[in-house]
Amino acid sequence: MSFALRFILREIRSSEVITLIIALIISVGTVTSISLFVDRLQLSFEQESANLLAADRVVRSDQPILESWKSHATEQGLEQAERTSFATMIFANDKLQLSQISAVSASYPLKGQFLVDDALFAQGNPSTIAPASGEIWLSSRLASLLAVKIGQMVEVGDAKLRVSKYLVLDPGSSTSAFAVSPRAVMNVTDLAATHVIIPGSRVRYSLLLAGDRDALQQYETWIEPQLKEGQRWQTPKQKGQSIGQTINKAESFLLLAGTLAVVLSGVAMALASARFVKRHLMQVAVLKTLGATPRILAKLFSLQLFILFVVGALGGLISGWFIQEGISSLLSSLMTTTLPEPSISKLWLGVATGFISLIAFCLPLMIRLIQISPLSVLQPSARVEKNALVIYVVGFVGLYGLMCLYTQGFMLPSIMTLAIAGVGLVVSILGWGMFKLGRWATSGATSGWQIGLASLYRRLTPNLFQLLVFTLIIMLGLILVGIKTSLVSDWQAQLPEDAPNHYLFNVQADQVAGINDISQRLNLSSSSWFPMVRGRITKVNEDLVETLYPEGTPEPELFEREMNLTWADHVGEGNQVVAGDFHDQGISLEQKTAAEAGIKMGDKLTISIGGLHYTLPVTSIRTVDWGSMRPNFYVIVPKQTLANYPANFVSSFFIKADQAQAFYQNMSRYPTVSILNVGDLLKQIQTIIAQLSQAIQLVLLCILAAGALVLIASIGSTLEERREEGALLRVLGAKASLVRQALIVEFGFLGLFSGVIAALGAEASLYGVQTFVFKSAVSWHPLLWVLGPLIGVILITSIGVFASRTVLKVPPMHLLRDF
Incomplete structure (x- = not known):
């Protein structure tokens, strides 16, 4: 143990060991950091919901x-707490109005708070106390x-x-999308005195619970049967299904970002491990000559790997904790509530990442090093890369398994693996x-341009490997840029500010014309008006729905209830015909x-409306953007089918906070119109989108750090050969x-070639990710074809020349003495 400690302390100053530790930490x-932050977001989402x-x-x-x-x-x-919800008439001043009433207990609400005020149509003040008996x-509208x-x-x-x-605002008021009548809240102790609930009344009783997660889980297990x-x-x-979908998309993106960081860090560890092993060939030979057995060497290197793992894992856990704290602090101004503390149990994923990375990328090379005989090591022609295919396969399997573990699935790792293999x-x-071609064009090279191009073929295998590494790094960065741009733009397009x-x-x-006048006077943004008539599908072709789905058999939503039917002259916004033709x-x-x-194109459906039956063919199939917050059907x-039936109309409006009072006051002229305010839900989704957009920016910094580390490690793997060549050129004048x-x-x-190929690979990967992971529309990314070559030339040239600076600064005699 003491020898292993001294050994590793002596090696700690080498670039290979530092790279290994930094790769582990990253x-x-x-x-x-991603695991903890996603966990906090999910807990926050649960709290908000x-x-x-x-x-x-x-x-x-x-x-009851x-x-x-x-x-x-x-x-x-x-x-x-208890809540009893029902619709009934309220009387006052010789007027009556249908309203939705919640009779609540004194402990209501258990989460959230009321907003109440003493002035009509005001913003409201928070209150956690229910109405007294x-x-x-x-x-305000009901009043x-x-x-x-x-x-x-x-x-x-x-x-x-x-x-x-x-x-x-009643925190539980949005539990039903159909509770659109003006609302009121009373104390449940007064409910019996009203005598409004009689047999046959439509009432919803609710038992509200709050407490420890485990206790809630146990109660759920007990009550569900x-x-x-x-x-x-x-x-x-x-x-909050809409919010849940937003969180899931964001989590997929963050998991992708974390997967890319793992790939980059793994490549850096593999490169550093190869250099580490190469530098220790002579030491292994000396130790074996002095009597060290493979068992002793295995113990020695195992202890070294263990020490590296402990240092890297602890550093990574500490840095990950502070990174997610930093992200949370930077986003605190956007949070509607303070983010909950993360769960300590999420730390295991980071530790598992470091352990599997070390085993997959370092252990195979260490085993090859231990197995080499002293004589073969002392021979100049000795190659530790013998059976390298087996080593690379082990590393690949470990990397793929790590990605599957991290994403908890196979789709995303498979897409990334196929993209990497293709690239x-x-x-x-x-x-x-x-x-x-560069070698052919530079025969008899004498200028810097010719020597540089000729060097590409002279170091064919290392340069092909570097080209692959550079291409992957740029490609992964372009994938992140493309996904972030398209994903956030997609969210913002679905839920714009208005x-x-x-x-x-x-x-x-x-009433439509009068409400349109109010909308124009207040300068409100609105969607089209859609008529609604209730109807039920009773037949598919010649088969009755009752025959297709006997009693007790789950029915598709299309058949289980009456549907809101509408007509339209053209496909509305957010609708797209994917089969057939849309016509009347x-x-x-x-x-x-x-x-x-x-149901397929050409099938005939029989619809019952008001006791009459109409049989019509299915002539088109549409996709619908339900997240557009506009009326859809x-x-x-x-x-002509609905022309003879009285229809109720529906529309949606965007009403700013400073327009709400005037809008509600004007709408008091239409007491029969029901208004549903979904503003609170929209604010919550938009807040989450803003939070995640900022979080993604910071996660990208981690990816860039991992990419820079791989670039430096890759250039370092051929640095000795470049120094030899530079020394020879300078000795020759x-x-x-x-x-x-x-x-x-x-x-x-190298950067130019990498950038062009990376843009091609990124475009192909984005197609797969958008199609199979995020299930969003595929888009072309011309920006990537500009950024790829530009970043490749600037970044790789800068880092390459900087990492090779010793070739230029050290005197030729000093360089020759090193060899």
């Missing part, structure tokens, strides 16, 4: 909550429709309640051809819905400027 640190849910978990039921459910929650140490909070003020009484059934606050039809266990993730084949063929945040339902045809002679279906129901039917020019030309052409 690999472990990048993986650790829980705020909208008003609890960590909710049990929803069409029947059983006492045994409440008792078991108490036994698990969970906080509890005998009080009711009315939304305006009833012409009541704070302190006045309203009637809910047989109970008279005093208006004590104007309700701006007891849930019947009309009862549901709801989690924050289910609540390797292209590089080998094109590089050999270009280097051979994305609609209000829906208007139940609008009659004679048949039905247009959304693609995923049609696939789920097994599963089924579009011909206008060449000036330093000639040697410098030759280096610039050699590295410049």
Whole structure:
């Protein structure tokens, strides 16, 4: 142990050991920081969604909550609250208005907070206290429709309640997309006195729970087998599906970034390991001559690798922790809440990354070194690269396994592996051809340009390997740039700053013009108006739906309920026809819905509307961008089919904060119109997008650091040969400027070739990633074809000349003494 420590301490100043340690730190640190940060984002997402849910978990039921459910929650140490939601008429000042009422217990909400105010249409102040018994909070719109003020009484059934606050936001109010009537909140203790809930009433009972994750998990395991039809266990993730999709896309990107960092760090470790082994050939020979057995050497090098692993892993864990803390601090101004502390359990992934990297890239070379005989090592022709194919296969398998472990899947690693393999084949063929052409064109070289081009073929194998390494580094960087640009642009395109945040339902045809006038006066951005008529699909071709899906058999969504049908003269924004033609002679279906129901082009659907039946062919299939926040429909039917039925119209509007009061006041003239405000959900998604966009910028720095490390390690692997050549040229009378020019030309052409091939590989990889991973539209990236060659020439030439500076600065006699 002491010998191994002295040995490694003596070697710590060598560039190979430093590179190994730095590669380990970058690999472990990048993986650790990304894992911890994604974990914090997911916890934050759960917290934000829980705020909208008003609890960590909710049990929803069409029947009153059983006492045994409440008792078991108490036994698990969970906080509890109750909410009973129903629609009823509220009376005041000889006026009546249908409203959506939530009767809540005193402990409601468990998460999040109310926004209430004493002024109509105000921004609201936070409150975590529910209405007291005998009080009711009315939304500003409801209060305006009833012409009541704070302190006045309203009637809910047989109970008279005093208006004590104007309700701006109920944290659990968005649990139903159909709760679009003006809202009110009252105390659950007053519910019995209203007598509004009678047998047959449509009521939703909710038991809200909050507490420790393990306790919630145990409660979920206990209650789920007891849930019947009309009862549901709801989690924050289910609540925020739109946000969840955003998080999943972001996590895929960050996992890709981490995978690329692991690839780069692994390549750097492989290069440093090769140099480390080459430098220790003589030491191994001496140790074996003095009687050291392979077992002793194995123990010695194992201890060295262990020490390197401990130092690199600890450094990586510490740096990864501080990196994710730095990311979180920089993004704190964008956070709606403080990010939760990360889970310590996530540190294992970084440690596993370092361990597998070391085993895959260093151990095979160490084994080859131990197995070489003293005589073969002392021979100048000895090559530790014997059976190199086996070594590279082991390293490749380890790298692929590491990527699969990190991404928890095979798709992303497979795409990256195929891209790398393809690039390797292209590089080998094109590089050999270009280097051979350079040698032919520089026969009898005397200038720096000719010497530099001739050097490309003279060091054919090392330069082909460097060309591959440089190409991969640039390609990976271009992939990150391309994905970041397209991914963030895709998110922002789906949810721009002026994305609609209000829906208007139940609008009659004679009300559309008046609402449009309000929109124009307030300068509001709005989508088109769409008519809606309710209908149900009863037949597919000649088969009844009841026959296709007997009772008890799960039905596709297209058949299980009445659908909102609409007509349109043309395909709306966010819709794209992918099969057939969109016209007024048949039905247009959304693609995923049609696939789920097994419906194809030409199939005939029978639709029941108001007791009448219409049979129409499917003439087009559409994709729909549900994230556009505009009204969209599963089924579009011909206008003449719905022309004789009264239709309600729907549209979406973008309303700024300073326009909301005027809009609601004007809409008080239309008491039957239902308004759904989804602004809070949009703000949450947009906040997450902003957070992730900033996080991606910082993660890219880790990738660039790993890439720079590989560049330096790759150039270092051929540095000795370059120094020998430079020394020989200078001894023969060449000036330093000639040697410098030759280096610039050699590295410049390596960079140019690498950049062009990298742009090709990046474009191919982006096609695969966009198609199979992010499932987004494929786009062309002309910027990559400019950045690739430009970065290649500038970056590789700069780093190459800098890393080879000793060739120019050290006197020729000193260089010759080294050899």
